[in-house]
Ligand SMILES: Nc1ncnc2c1ncn2[C@@H]1O[C@H](COP(=O)(O)OP(=O)(O)O)[C@@H](O)[C@H]1O
């Protein structure tokens with residue numbers, strides 16, 4: 001490619017880091033830069049990217065941290081030699097649901113950015129509130145009850161907005177904000193999602209919400225394509241509805257819309273071309289499904305801080321147990337999602353306990369975990385008729401199912417259906433395989449209605465399972481995922497799988513700028529996709545016998561969850 005050919009940047013503002021990834025028009029990755037919040041930031045007492053107020057179940061992140069991170073990532077790209085003049089388009093992905101509260105001076109400060117100063121040095125005064133509620137927050141039970149009741153019940157709320165009320169969803173979070181910080185709410189000029197906050201920085205004015213990410217608020221009527229008045233009324237609390245509508249702003253339908261050119265700040269400070277265009281940034285999960293030409297029969301599992309299970313589908317079949325969002329680029333398609341709080345960090349707890357019990361922390365901290373997980377038989381069964389070990393491992397309150405934090409261990413006998421809560425026979429070593437199995441069985445249980453038989457008498461399962469996110473480089477997890485989820489063509493990893501989300505955002509920018517009139521994202525990416533270079537088959541998917549054994553385990557797992565939920569409700573510990 002010519003040395004002046006166009007380049008595109010995708011940013012990923014996730015829980016634990018900001019990444020910037022540069023691709024060319026052929027979708028090839030040219031540069032990657034990363035700013036790890038815990039390791040690379042200074043001045044913020046954060047842990048794993050966030051702060052906690054345990055007493056109120058609040059989890060939140062300092063917005064100024066993200067400004068510092070953006071300064072850092074752009075500097076890193078400059079040091080790597082990126083010629084910013086070649087960058088024709090920018091898009092991004094933000095951790096979903098988080099909200100940023102802009103103050104009265106926001107537009108003025110954004111418009112007058114001084115290229116001699118860092119973003120952090122000049123934008124701290126732009127916010128009415130210094131923190132953004134994080135998706136791990138669970139402080140909004142009262143507000144969730146009100147949202148679910150507003151349209152009758154959780155089923156109706158899910159039908160209209162794609163999801164029942166969830167603690168982390170932005171509508172319940174804003175309602176709680178109006179109650180906890182009424183004066184600050186009044187002084188708030190605009191509210192952004194993390195995705196639109198990112199786009200706002202590049203534009204130099206507050207950007208609109210993205211058509212997919214807006215579905216993570218419990219405010220947007222997906223079928224009608226408008227805010228639901230009853231929900232916006234509820235969300236505005238004691239304040240004027242129109243005032244909240246002004247703070248939220250309009251939502252353009254086109255995910256490839258040209259929002260405007262980058263602000264002069266970026267031209268002068270980094271050498272961007274003045275015609276570099278900002279394309280709407282979306283949520284990190286919607287961006288992840290844009291990292292490859294995903295077919296409706298494929299499944300993606302994102303093993304990040306959260307575990308998410310993603311599918312692209314033409315059918316809108318909302319249910320209180322799952323999520324539907326507008327597809328980020330393609331009208332008529334939807335994104336199906338399951339989201340677990342206890343993903344990467346929960347696996348890390350088991351990994352650390354195992355290393356401790358073995359009195360061995362290897363240079364590759366996952367080495368023991370992987371070895372033990374692979375040596376352990378499926379479901380800890382000593383022989384094919386022995387009891388199956390299964391458990392729930394939730395160091396944080398969980399979303400799926402909605403339950404307080406805790407650990408529960410069981411044995412299940414599939415021949416009699418008998419289930420026993422017991423730690424007898426369980427060792428720390430059993431937990432490495434058991435936690436991966438627990439996470440994967442839960443995904444299989446909840447996605448089975450969406451999968452179909454691939455033919456030849458095979459059971460319903462995905463065509464391919466794509467693993468992405470930080471945990472996807474773990475081959476032991478990939479092997480167990482294939483045994484449980486199936487995947488008639490196998491389990492695949494993207495070449496840059498722990499950057500899938502930034503990659504999807506970069507592809508969104510390519511599509512936004514280079515698409516022909518009416519050309520869909522799938523058509524553009526499909527034409528330029530290089531299967532041999534971009535994906536690798538890393539594990540077998542469907543394996544006759546073991547898939548069916550895990551099918552029996554799914555039945556036991558469902559029973560186990562119901563029993564734990566019932567016990568917790570009886571103890572008065574139920575979160576809902
Ligand atoms: N080799 C590995 N095996 C298993 N998990 C890993 C491995 N490397 C990283 N991880 C997990 O990846 C997680 C971070 O994933 P990432 O997608 O980068 O995060 P984010 O949620 O911030 O987007 C960490 O919590 C870590 O547990």
Ligand SMILES: O=C(CO)[C@@H](O)[C@H](O)COP(=O)(O)O
Nearest residue numbers: 014015095096135304305306
């Ligand atoms: O809450 C959700 C999705 O509903 C999370 O998936 C967040 O979007 C953050 O994800 P990661 O930081 O794990 O990428």
